[in-house]
Amino acid sequence: MMLRVQNLSVEYPHTQLGHVLRNLSFEAKAGERIALLGANGAGKSTLLLSLLGVLPIHAGSVEVCGVKLEKSTQAELRARAGLVFQNPDDQLFMGTVWEDVLFGPLNYGWDKADDGTKLVDKAALLLRSLGISHLKDRMSHKLSGGEKRLAALATVLIMEPQVLLLDEPTAFLDPRGKRTLTKILAALPQTMLIATHDTAFVETLSSRAIVLNKGSIRADGPVESILHNEQLLEECGL
Ligand SMILES: Nc1ncnc2c1ncn2[C@@H]1O[C@H](COP(=O)(O)OP(=O)(O)OP(=O)(O)O)[C@@H](O)[C@H]1O
Numbered sequence: 001m002m003l004r005v006q007n008l009s010v011e012y013p014h015t016q017l018g019h020v021l022r023n024l025s026f027e028a029k030a031g032e033r034i035a036l037l038g039a040n041g042a043g044k045s046t047l048l049l050s051l052l053g054v055l056p057i058h059a060g061s062v063e064v065c066g067v068k069l070e071k072s073t074q075a076e077l078r079a080r081a082g083l084v085f086q087n088p089d090d091q092l093f094m095g096t097v098w099e100d101v102l103f104g105p106l107n108y109g110w111d112k113a114d115d116g117t118k119l120v121d122k123a124a125l126l127l128r129s130l131g132i133s134h135l136k137d138r139m140s141h142k143l144s145g146g147e148k149r150l151a152a153l154a155t156v157l158i159m160e161p162q163v164l165l166l167d168e169p170t171a172f173l174d175p176r177g178k179r180t181l182t183k184i185l186a187a188l189p190q191t192m193l194i195a196t197h198d199t200a201f202v203e204t205l206s207s208r209a210i211v212l213n214k215g216s217i218r219a220d221g222p223v224e225s226i227l228h229n230e231q232l233l234e235e236c237g238l
């Protein structure tokens, strides 16, 4: 199992909100692309952050590629599971796109194992495959929304994570950018958990969806039947 979440409950420290995620359990097999649906505030981003140990787990457990999330395994799990944030500005902070893309691998010391040229070749190839080679030397924070989105994706893909966590990946993208992204994701082998409000995107990319409602899993099943269950969607504010 690539991802195993058991009875997970999470709350934000120092708030009166109580459990923002309540007793969630699900598993993801290798190569599965699961859409994570739910109204604003349902807990999608919180779940993705929790899977990386960004938020303290109040109860339950998370396993990525058979490794249980704990303080001592957090760094390892962050290399195995890569999160593309809802807001690209949270991901891009080094200066240029190129510096941002190289930051993760260099931070893990991954240029030292191989000869440094390998990393830059890999980064150049990745930017080309995402269609953003021309942005290489631009300042990340001065890019357009869609350009930032693809640059943020590059900073995660360069790490070659086994699990990809994507938070609203189509936000800010124009129709062509969306098509490019859909094609790129469809060709990737990774297990994916994709939080999104974009149903057309979901239908193309995923066969399974998990619906969150107020921090609990309300449904988990085939995308088709979930997107056609009007009562369910209505009840979950979708
Ligand atoms: N940093 C935070 N501190 C305290 N509470 C937070 C924080 N971030 C989110 N929350 C609360 O946690 C709940 C779940 O929020 P979350 O961001 O996970 O929702 P979401 O499903 O991603 O929504 P959206 O579709 O708007 O992105 C909400 O009630 C939200 O107000």
Ligand SMILES: [Mg+2]
Binding pocket: 044, 045, 046, 086, 167, 195
């Ligand atoms: Mg969110």
